[in-house]
Amino acid sequence: MAPLYLLRLQTALASHFDTIHVVTLPDGEAFKTWESLNLIFDALLRHGCDRKTVLFALGGGVVGDMTGFAAASYMRGVPFVQVPTTLLAQVDSSVGGKTAINHPLGKNMIGAFYQPQRVICDLDTLNTLPPRELSAGLAEVIKYGPIADMAFLEWMEAHVAELLARDPATMAYAVRRSCEIKAHVVGQDERESGLRAILNFGHTFGHAIEAGMGYGRWLHGEAVGCGMVMAARLSQRLGLVEDGFVVRLTRLIERVGLPVVAPVLDGADNAGRYLALMRVDKKSEAGEIKFVLIDGSGNALVRGAPDHVVAEVIETSCHA
Known part of the structure; x- marks a missing residue:
């Protein structure tokens, strides 16, 4: 810059x-x-x-x-x-x-x-951002809807064209509302001892993608976008959201130009590679991976999940 x-x-x-x-x-x-x-x-x-x-x-x-x-x-x-x-x-x-x-x-x-x-x-x-960088940034905008404000998610669905065209008024609202939500969460939990962790929706899977592929192969927002799809699928497998929500979120992420099919990190033991990388995530506790999951639209929680269920989500996401 x-x-x-x-x-x-x-x-x-x-x-x-x-x-x-x-x-x-x-x-x-x-x-x-x-x-x-x-x-x-x-x-x-x-x-x-x-x-x-x-x-x-x-x-x-x-x-x-x-x-x-x-x-x-x-x-x-x-x-x-x-x-x-x-x-x-x-x-x-x-x-x-x-x-x-x-x-x-x-x-x-x-x-x-x-x-x-x-x-x-x-x-x-x-205005000087390459289109790929703009799309990567929109991943972090999208995450605020499922975890805190479904009306904001609906607004994004209705304004994808304006966001991609960088309409000034649309971008101003997207940035302002995103910062309002994040500031509200951080104000209650600055050191991420609890609530703040929900801001990492999609990041547990996304960080594994970045580390496993090598930093820089995918942009951070691209990995987070795909990670949100994986986290939504895990939420559905655990009975927290309906399949329709997963389809809806996946469609929005795809519309803004982000990948929704996860990369294969290891041809011999792909799920094992993902799980190993996620065990060093900051939210992990005593080796148990903690995920930010959607517990009904607009509400998030942090919890673990059985390895075999996570592995199924990984393999499904890599071969969607």
Whole structure:
């Protein structure tokens, strides 16, 4: 995002800060690593930055997560501001204070809860998003309907064309309502000791897809979109929702351009590979995988499920 928006941000900050240093980070989940994080620490230490330093995260979710983690860690905490430029970051990762990097064995397993001083969403930045990135961001918008607000899901179903066309008023409502729902949930459970976990609908399966394929092969939102289909199917298998809800959600996810057929991660033991990856999910407890499931439309819960049922869902989803 630096070629597009860095100069504008520097100009806006020039009257408030005597010195502005720039660190350009590599893009994509594959670079959400210690090595990339150290680029920030190297610059902070090289320039002698102190506790009055403010970090500004200009970019998507990867940049925001790494900048937030650096801010939480440097001198045990310096202020930072989120300036998200992707839809996914604006409706999800920039809000709520989760910061992290990935580990080869698990996504977002190393990080901290650390709130930004401010989140600035400039909707004009969405006009430069590639279509694939826009669709990935819509996955995080869609998730809010099944877990908290079915009227919002119905609104999305009625406005798919406008969302894909990036209609300003439609996008503004989608971003605002998403942030309202997330802020309401986070306000009740900042550290994810209970309720906040419902915001991970689709993420247990989705994180396994990302780790199993190799970070960056699928975009995060693509993996989450497919993961929501799998989580909805698991909810149906456990008797929590009707089959019609699964069909409805799958159709919406497909309409916005997201994959609904899961990748095969291991030709010899595909379900076993998924299960092994999901056991290192942050919601797992003593090796038991916890899933965010839909318990009737607009309501979510977190619970385990028998491995054989999960395995059936995985194989069905991979060969749909």
